[in-house]
Amino acid sequence: MTDSLDELRPDSRAIHADRSANETDAVVPPIWLTSTFWAETDEEFLEKASTPGCDRFYTRAGNPNQTQASKVVAALEGAEAAVVAGSGMGAISSTILAFAGSGDHIVAQRNLYAGTTSFLSGLAVKLGIETTFVDQRDPLEFEAAMRPTTRLVVLETPSNPLLRVTDLRAVAAVARARGAVSIIDNTVATPINQRPIEFGVDIVMHSATKYMGGHSDVIAGAVAGGREHIDRIAHVLTQTGAILGPFESWLLLRGLRSLSVRMERHNRNAMAVAGFLAGYPSISAVHYPGLESHPQHALAKSQMSAFSGLVTADFAGGHDAASRFVSSVRLARRAPSLGGVESLAIHPAAMWARSLSADQMAAMDITPGLVRLSIGLEDERDLLDDFDRALQQVKSVSV
Numbered sequence: 446m447t448d449s450l451d452e453l454r455p456d457s458r459a460i461h462a463d464r465s466a467n468e469t470d471a472v473v474p475p476i477w478l479t480s481t482f483w484a485e486t487d488e489e490f491l492e493k494a495s496t497p498g499c500d501r502f503y504t505r506a507g508n509p510n511q512t513q514a515s516k517v518v519a520a521l522e523g524a525e526a527a528v529v530a531g532s533g534m535g536a537i538s539s540t541i542l543a544f545a546g547s548g549d550h551i552v553a554q555r556n557l558y559a560g561t562t563s564f565l566s567g568l569a570v571k572l573g574i575e576t577t578f579v580d581q582r583d584p585l586e587f588e589a590a591m592r593p594t595t596r597l598v599v600l601e602t603p604s605n606p607l608l609r610v611t612d613l614r615a616v617a618a619v620a621r622a623r624g625a626v627s628i629i630d631n632t633v634a635t636p637i638n639q640r641p642i643e644f645g646v647d648i649v650m651h652s653a654t655k656y657m658g659g660h661s662d663v664i665a666g667a668v669a670g671g672r673e674h675i676d677r678i679a680h681v682l683t684q685t686g687a688i689l690g691p692f693e694s695w696l697l698l699r700g701l702r703s704l705s706v707r708m709e710r711h712n713r714n715a716m717a718v719a720g721f722l723a724g725y726p727s728i729s730a731v732h733y734p735g736l737e738s739h740p741q742h743a744l745a746k747s748q749m750s751a752f753s754g755l756v757t758a759d760f761a762g763g764h765d766a767a768s769r770f771v772s773s774v775r776l777a778r779r780a781p782s783l784g785g786v787e788s789l790a791i792h793p794a795a796m797w798a799r800s801l802s803a804d805q806m807a808a809m810d811i812t813p814g815l816v817r818l819s820i821g822l823e824d825e826r827d828l829l830d831d832f833d834r835a836l837q838q839v840k841s842v843s844v
């Protein structure tokens with residue numbers, strides 16, 4: 446079997462795309478728990494040392510387990526190449542640093558994962574990189590913010606936690622026309638629901654800690670795109686050391702095998718929960734792009750095949766009502782992260798107070814009454830019963 450798996454569908458790609466990177470006869474690739482690899486001769490040593498992406502030289506520069514996971518990510522995203530990283534932030538920061546330096550400009554969405562906003566408005570500024578933040582819902586804002594020095598356009602859709610949608614075709618075209626590289630955080634959607642490269646986006650990044658890993662047992666990142674772009678990012682990862690270890694790469698590969706079937710259940714459960722919460726008087730808004738009432742539902746439908754597992758609700762009773770709800774829910778425990786088999790709940794306003802200023806949160810419309818639910822793989826009926834019971838508790842206090 447060759448590397449060319451274009452004809453396979455995503456479920457099959459996730460299971461077979463790494464075959465050529467497993468030279469052993471073990472059906473499940475062994476874990477290459479080694480920091481270094483030996484060479485028989487000087488020539489062989491030098492050849493390995495000078496081959497970019499060689500995964501048999503020194504594990505910070507490459508390892509077979511990293512190669513295997515990367516091949517599956519690339520196949521799922523429909524990309525030429527991919528590389529894995531030590532975390533989602535390792536993937537995002539290394540991608541930004543691969544394309545922007547002192548004196549360069551970035552156009553980014555205002556609503557992004559808080560860690561990305563914090564990187565762009567903190568460390569990147571220290572390095573001399575300036576960012577203009579725009580409303581992701583309006584492609585014209587991206588266009589207007591572009592400068593001759595703009596190197597990158599940074600996207601995330603649906604964005605965490607308000608699940609706003611960016612028009613991928615329109616914004617990728619703006620970036621391309623102005624010679625900038627477009628990069629997207631596709632963590633929330635996953636390649637099962639949305640493949641941004643098909644809409645002209647250059648590079649796709651993931652916190653693979655989330656749906657890709659899928660079991661809340663690994664911190665990992667991944668980036669997919671054209672070969673030249675990925676080589677450049679891999680070089681930064683080798684320099685910063687933000688790489689993924691062999692065992693974590695192996696765990697990620699195991700998670701990727703079942704991504705597609707897990708996403709089917711996440712998508713279905715979240716749609717049911719969003720519809721259920723939308724009918725509740727104590728909730729003033731439910732943010733879920735799969736709901737017909739979502740203001741960008743038509744756009745979401747035009748670029749996503751399903752809407753993933755995050756649902757965010759705004760409680761009319763503000764922080765107290767939201768807090769009571771999170772404390773009353775039994776199945777969704779209060780923990781950061783998303784995309785695992787278990788449901789989780791958090792208050793974005795409380796969690797992000799660590800990395801964002803009050804002004805930044807206000808600009809992102811993160812209100813005190815917001816609760817973000819990561820809907821897991823539990824039985825839908827148990828989830829709805831649990832949320833119903835917790836909502837009764839909120840109601841009993843507010844009346």
Ligand SMILES: Cc1ncc(COP(=O)(O)O)c(C=O)c1O
Binds near residue numbers: 533535651655
């Ligand atoms: C959308 C998104 N991107 C990136 C990250 C960062 O990922 P990691 O925690 O793996 O560094 C997160 C983490 O919550 C996230 O939700």
